[in-house]
Amino acid sequence: MSGAKILVVDDEPQIRRMMRATLTSSGYQVDEAKTGEEALEKFRAFLPDLVLLDLNMPGMGGLEACRSMRDGSEVPIIILTVRNTEREKVEALDAGADDYVSKPFGMQELMARIRAALRRAPSSLQSGPQGFASDDLEIDFAQRRVRVREKTVRLTPKEFELLRHLVARGGKPVPHRELLQAVWGPDYGDETDYLRVFINHLRKKIEPDPSRPKYVLTEPWLGYRFAIPEE
Amino acid sequence: MITERVSQPLRVTFRLLGSVALVAAVIFVYYRIVPVNSLTVALTLVLAILGIATWWGFTESIAAAIAAVLGLNYFFLPPIGEFTITDPENWVALAVFLVTAITASELSVRARRRAAEAIARSREVERLYMLGQVLLLSGSVRTAAREIVNSIIRTFEIPAAVFFDQSNHEFFRSDERTTSIPDEQLQRIAEIGEPLIDQDQQIAIVPVRLGGLAIGSLGFTGCTLSTAALNALANLVAIGIERARSIDEANKAEAARQSEVLKATLLDALAHDLKTPLTSIKGAVTHMLAKPRDAEEQELLTIANEEADRLNRIVVEVLEMARIEASKLHPDRAPHNIEDIVQATLKAHEESLKGRKVALQIPESLPPADVDFEFIQQVLKQLLDNSLKYSRAGTPLTIATELAGERIVISVADQGRGISIAEQHKIFDKFYRGLAWRDNVPGTGLGLSIAKGIVEAHGGKIWVSSEPGKGTVFSFAVPMFKGELVR
Numbered sequence: 001m002s003g004a005k006i007l008v009v010d011d012e013p014q015i016r017r018m019m020r021a022t023l024t025s026s027g028y029q030v031d032e033a034k035t036g037e038e039a040l041e042k043f044r045a046f047l048p049d050l051v052l053l054d055l056n057m058p059g060m061g062g063l064e065a066c067r068s069m070r071d072g073s074e075v076p077i078i079i080l081t082v083r084n085t086e087r088e089k090v091e092a093l094d095a096g097a098d099d100y101v102s103k104p105f106g107m108q109e110l111m112a113r114i115r116a117a118l119r120r121a122p123s124s125l126q127s128g129p130q131g132f133a134s135d136d137l138e139i140d141f142a143q144r145r146v147r148v149r150e151k152t153v154r155l156t157p158k159e160f161e162l163l164r165h166l167v168a169r170g171g172k173p174v175p176h177r178e179l180l181q182a183v184w185g186p187d188y189g190d191e192t193d194y195l196r197v198f199i200n201h202l203r204k205k206i207e208p209d210p211s212r213p214k215y216v217l218t219e220p221w222l223g224y225r226f227a228i229p230e231e
Numbered sequence: 232m233i234t235e236r237v238s239q240p241l242r243v244t245f246r247l248l249g250s251v252a253l254v255a256a257v258i259f260v261y262y263r264i265v266p267v268n269s270l271t272v273a274l275t276l277v278l279a280i281l282g283i284a285t286w287w288g289f290t291e292s293i294a295a296a297i298a299a300v301l302g303l304n305y306f307f308l309p310p311i312g313e314f315t316i317t318d319p320e321n322w323v324a325l326a327v328f329l330v331t332a333i334t335a336s337e338l339s340v341r342a343r344r345r346a347a348e349a350i351a352r353s354r355e356v357e358r359l360y361m362l363g364q365v366l367l368l369s370g371s372v373r374t375a376a377r378e379i380v381n382s383i384i385r386t387f388e389i390p391a392a393v394f395f396d397q398s399n400h401e402f403f404r405s406d407e408r409t410t411s412i413p414d415e416q417l418q419r420i421a422e423i424g425e426p427l428i429d430q431d432q433q434i435a436i437v438p439v440r441l442g443g444l445a446i447g448s449l450g451f452t453g454c455t456l457s458t459a460a461l462n463a464l465a466n467l468v469a470i471g472i473e474r475a476r477s478i479d480e481a482n483k484a485e486a487a488r489q490s491e492v493l494k495a496t497l498l499d500a501l502a503h504d505l506k507t508p509l510t511s512i513k514g515a516v517t518h519m520l521a522k523p524r525d526a527e528e529q530e531l532l533t534i535a536n537e538e539a540d541r542l543n544r545i546v547v548e549v550l551e552m553a554r555i556e557a558s559k560l561h562p563d564r565a566p567h568n569i570e571d572i573v574q575a576t577l578k579a580h581e582e583s584l585k586g587r588k589v590a591l592q593i594p595e596s597l598p599p600a601d602v603d604f605e606f607i608q609q610v611l612k613q614l615l616d617n618s619l620k621y622s623r624a625g626t627p628l629t630i631a632t633e634l635a636g637e638r639i640v641i642s643v644a645d646q647g648r649g650i651s652i653a654e655q656h657k658i659f660d661k662f663y664r665g666l667a668w669r670d671n672v673p674g675t676g677l678g679l680s681i682a683k684g685i686v687e688a689h690g691g692k693i694w695v696s697s698e699p700g701k702g703t704v705f706s707f708a709v710p711m712f713k714g715e716l717v718r
Contacts, residue, residue, distance in 0.1 A: 014511045022518040056503055082506040086605050087563075104510040105537075106544055107517035190579060221574070 004118050007048035009065065010080070011057045019052065022107055028114075036060030036068075044067050048115055055081040055092065061162045070096025074157050076117035080105070082092045086193065098158055100183065100194075102120040109187075116185025129133045129137040132167050134229055137206055137215065139167065148206050158183055162195075166216065166226035173219040199224060242476050246287045250295035253279055258302040269307040273328050277335065284336035287342055287629050292336035299391055318623060319515035342409065355460040358386040366471030371482075372396065376403040379468050383451070387464075390453040394439075394468070397447040398422045398476075407527035409494035412450035421448040426461065441469040498553055505546045513539040542667045548677040555684030562688050566712035569593065569632050569639055576611040583619060592631035601712040606685045610693075613682040614643040614705045621703070622647030635708065638691065649699035659683045660697060682707070687699045 006028045016032045023030045031046045033039040037060050043051065051069060055062035066077055076099070079092045083100035095190050099113055132139040138147040141164055146153045157162065161183040166174055176195055180188040188194075195215045199218075201209040217227050258281055261272045276299040284292035304314055308321045316322055365382040366375065376394050380403045383392045391408035395401075395417040402414060414433055420427055424445065426437040436450040446469050456464070516536045524532070554560055570593050577589060600607070611630075618628050622645040629644040650658060659679050679693075686693040686707045693707040 012511075015507060015514070018514045018518075019513045022514060025518070082503050082510075103506050103514040104539065107514050108521050110514075111521075176287050190581075 003027060005031070005046060006114070007031050007033060007039065007042055007046055007051045009036070009042075009051065009057070009062070010054040010200045011035065012054075015054075018156055019183040026144040036065035038064060039065045040068055043073075043075075048075060050114060051075060051077045051081050051115075053077055053097070055079060055083060055088070062121070062213070063091060064094040066092065066097050070156075078110075078113060078117060080110075080203065084161040089193060090197055093194060094201075096156070104198060112185070112187045116187060119185065132228075136208060139163065141167075146206065149208075153205050155205060159205070162198055162202060163216075166224060169226065171226060171228050173222050175225075179223060191192075195224070242375060243290065246291045250283045250291040251298045253283065254295050254298040256301060258299075258306055260690075262306045269303065271309050273303060273324070277328070277332055280332045281335050281339055284290055284339040289336060289340045292340070293333065296329055296332040296336065299332065300325055303328065318343070347380040351457070352460075355387075355456065359379055359460070359463050361386045362464070363467055366467065366474070370475065371479050372399070372472060372475045373401075375471055375640065376401070379403070379449075379471060381407045383449075383464070386421040387454075387456060389451050389456075391451070393417065393450040395421055395450070396472070397446040403654050405636075405683055407450055409450065417448045417450055420450075422446055426458070426465075428458070428461075435461060437465040439465045439469045439472070441466075441473050444473075446472050495554075498550055501520050501553075502546070506543065507549075509539055509546070511542050513543075513589050525685070549683060551681050551685070555681060555688070560606075560684060560688040562606050563683070564601050564603055566599035566714070567602055567604050567607070569597060569641060571602075572602075572604060573630055573641075575604075576608050576615065579608070580612065580615060581611045584615075586625055587619070590627060590629045592629065597632055597634060597639065599712040601710045602689055606689070607709065610682040610685050610707060611641065611643070613678045614707075616678065617705065618643050618645035618647070618703070621645065629647065634711065637713070638708040639711050640706055640708045644702060644704040644706050649701055649703050650695065650697040651699055655695050655697060659693065 006023055008016055008023070008030060009032075010016050010019070011034055018082055020030045020032065031042055031048065033042045035057055039051070039053070040060075042048070051068055052134075053062050057063055062079065062081070066079070068142060069075065069077060071212075077097045077099045078099040078101060080101050080194070081088070081092075081101055082103045089100050101110060101113060131141055136149045139145075146155055146160070162179065165179060165182045176192045177189040180191055180194060183198075184191070184194065200210075203213050203216050207213045207215060214229060215227055217225050221224055253528060254276060257275055258272070261267055280295045280299060283295045301314070304316060304325060308316055308318075308325070310317060316325065330495070348429050352651050362379075362382050364374065365386075366377055376396055380392050383389060384405050391405045393405065393409040393412055394403040396403070397418075402417065404410075406663045411432060414437060416427070420436045420438050422445065424438045424440060426435070433453050434450060435454045435456070436448055438448050439446045449465055449468060451461075454461075464609075513536065516532055516539060520529070521531045573591065573593065577584065577651065587626070615628070622628075626646045630641070631644070632639060632641045634640075683693050689709050691707055691709040693705070695703060695705050697703040
């Protein structure tokens, strides 16, 4: 998806300069924001296809900006930050980010992640099931619609893809790596913490009791599987 | 005080003479100027004796009573002009007069003493209250101790006072006049907890205690305070000092916390400021590297990229070390299976472990460890890195875990060249690099000190054993989880 619009949010001018130069030369349209507040304005005006967001900014921080952008939008958000502890990563993913890259990073790696995020989930529905239905859960993959106990639930694209992939495997365990590559892209595989966060979100949305899941089950050491409840 | 003591007997003599003179004056007036019957004389004399008892005291009133009996007998009871009594009725009258005069005097003196005591008590209470206010306003223990000594002298009008603070072993003396109270005596009273009141030397020392806790002792010279007042004073001082001490401690804890917060903030700011330019450099260089270039450019850009990485590693390790030294390392401890941590570490380092066989020896019955997952993963990574760096490619590694008492010991063994005994002591030191390797193996010499800092922050221990030529075993012990496991 060349020519895609990327919003670079960072309070450091040199980083914005570098990002603008490298992204532009790779064929992207770039706009910049210096603060979280400015990012929200640009987000509405520039309508980016992807946001590269710094966490550590004066005023409205990256996390808050991330939450605001995520609210009502499915635009992929990649966090770029000098902080790289587990807790901060989970916080950012919880705030709605799709991916997390710690500074300093290699440009190839970032480009790969940008490409993966921009590549909308392949709609190769013919390979997967058309849907799933039980007493309290209904999934329609074609319509991208999920109903839990008669109520429509909004899933983010990543959550939806995760669910689709798990259901497609028809109750068999899906390894971490396979899930990551299917949902995030071929360059992923070690980010099991991403899965933990997103599976958690998913459980909160579709499970009757998220602490005792009956659909999305953890397979220790291996991955996850979608359990089809026995009649 | 001393001049008063000298004049005391003189004053009593004057008063005694005065009392007798007053009685003589009454008798003279009634005998020579206004002749009245002996009953009137006796009643007037009783009045005079009461007055003497009230104003001067018991001794003076006794003297006056005796003088009055003699006077009555000589001048008013027949036979007049002689110290004899003929009528037995008059004997009774004289005896009644004497007993009445003495009893009344005594009652009067007692009432006066009570009144004086009441005034003294109320004055003491007032002074204690004033001292209490001073104590409540004073700040640290040192200023409180100084304030106590000064305000005791001021409010109780005592010549000199000394406070001994037992916990800091400090003496706060009002002036050199307190040298009559030696340090050893103050210490002894503080220890045994019994007051010492020496009337001859005019000194009083009271222990200062709060509950059973010995705080110190207070000494006074020329002290006229009652024992009750001294005890109250000691209690007040104890409360004041303890209050000041707890404020001191709260302040210290707050200062320590603030300095820790400050250090953490500084380190975060430093991390940000060092990594931000590195991000721009690395971003720019790697972008250029992604495009086809001639060999020379490619080589130079690769060098720039590798050096940016190296600088980043150094920044990360130095900041990590600084964090450990600022004791900012607060492991987020929870029960974790060591096997999970080992597997996660191996998984994260698949790339660098390629071509190596890693044997795992993990007993199934191993209890969970009470550790921070990420931190222990970092230690394990460090030990793995070390083993990889210092052993030949292709040689196998062993990761073993075992339970030793209440600790879980994790060890990483390689079949490398080993470390000499002399060097084994130094390798956990900051910036130490192995002699034989420092020039051809990359590193900052911080990795193992960071691992040590992390293990110690868990209350654990890290060590190395090695046989030169055969290999090295790095081991660390962390506490096992002892609580109830909640699912």
